Amino acid sequence: MKLEKCFMYAFNMALHSKLRSWLTILGIVIGVAAVIAIVSIGEGMQQSMTAQLSGLGGDIVTISPGFSRGAGMFVMRGGGGEGGFSGGAQATDKEIVLSRSDLQALKGIPDIALIDTNIRGSVEVSYRGKSGKVSLTGVDQKVWSQITTSEIKNGRMLDSADQNVIVIGGRLASSYFDQPIGINKMITIEGSAFRVVGILDDQSTNIYMPIQMAYQVIEDKKNGIYDSFVVKIKNEDQLDEVIAKIENKLMTARHVTQKDRDFSVSSSRQFQQTRAEALSSLNAFLVAIAAVSLIVGAVGIANTMFTSVLEKTKEIGIMKAIGARNHDILLIFMFNAGFIGLVGGIIGIILGTILSGFMPALMGNLPIMRGTAIVSLNSIIMALSVSVTVGVLAGVIPAYQASKLKPVDALRYE
């Protein structure tokens, strides 16, 4: 029998099969839907993450005191302008600080374009009778606007001539106090009044002010002591080399070696990598779950095929009596299985696409999931080829059995 005839026959057979045998494709449907939903969410995450992180700049390096010989990402923090990532590591240890001599050492590295010096602390703020504690970052207002990745929503960034002015985070401005804070409003920080010149386009409650003012406002911070340096390097491609240079220079300046190193140098790119790795292992885990349901689907198809071979035993006998060869029967049943897989795959893709449309809403609260799910052509092609392959593989054994049936025995079957 010609190949296309085998296919037509298999198609016909599938069309006329009972509802019960169609129900067993549910396994494939669920498996494929899960794969599609998961992969599309994964791609959505990846995209939103790339979008978020590309804003961080690949040419920014942060130097902070303290060094942990463990998993780096949670200690290598204290990014200059982006309060979003800051947390536990700020000036934990009185003894370990960054000083003016460290700054001098950095200034001696020609690959560095700009250096922002930061101090950080928690301060008491009040506005129209309400008050609260928020974090404050003192920045070098001459370079901060060129280094930070924060975007201004209203007003302007700090600039060189500024003294008693501040830039505040979006949430502090909009909803931290009872009333929103607008541009040119005065707020009180630790008893002194400051004028708001800019509001950031973010969700933070941070306050940024010129570092010289910050020394006066934050307790315990002495002139010439810094919580972190944020530097912008001249050539992004040399990031790794420049990081090595910074480390060497600082080790010399601070009289430490690799062993007793007491400072950290991190770049947003490292952070990006760590996060990407975490994400991809999460993805792999989810895909593994989906793979399990595909296997369940394969077993379902195999089961359908076994049943179908039993049901078709008589038909197989008839076909053999009227001239079907073993491999005709084999092909017909393989095509049939592949076809069932294909249909399962198509339904699964449709279901998965619908599902992944709902996913961002379900996962909306997770910070990692800011993007929308993306069903790519790749994942569709992948899902289809997987489901057809699964169908065919599941059909191999039953099809082989069918083809080996002796015509007499098959004809006797009722």
Place this chain on the structure above:
Amino acid sequence: MALKKENNVLLHLENVWKIYRMGEVEVPALQGVSVEIKKGDFVAIIGASGSGKSTMMNLIGCLDIPSRGSVYLKSQDISKLGESDLASLRGKTIGFIFQQYNLIPSMSAFENVVLPLEFLEYDDREAAKRAREILISVGLGDKMHHRPAQLSGGQQQRVSIARSLAGDPEIILADEPTGALDSVAGIEVLSMLHRLWKEQGKTIIMVTHNLNLAKYAHTTIELKDGQITKISENDE
């Protein structure tokens, strides 16, 4: 070999045994059957139920191979052929008509008749043309697109006759072709077979336990307990 002496021997069974094994028990369905069937003969195999008629038919039709002895179809020993060659030989040389019609229920009459031609890899248009002609010749020109379930028993058996003729085989094998039909439809089928024999020169081998129907045949083989007890020819 005996069959060489007469070239018009189409089928030759030589001391054929068929023993079915059912667990420990051995059932000898055929016990040393030898017979020659000539090209162009109309043979009726008669005998009581369980005498081995169907078993013999299956061997003649290459649907099964003997436990002992040999079956020669057109001088070829079928037990020496591979499964694929056997299937092709079957498809080209033999047309089957079964008691229960054995049509494929999901296919129309037309599709059922085309199917053997597809196994023989006929050209589509030629196959369609041939199937249509044959269905018209058995009087089903207006029922071609009916499914078996939409046809009467007699009509289904005519579809099955049409299917057996599709590949233009030399031999038509019919195992109790009228067993499921009323007498009118049965006689209709029989006269159709008779015509194929007379007008088209087909070799017809038919199993029946109805002696009235056996009268249509030229040669009658009587089976009893797996052995041939009598071969008679009717030369009027």
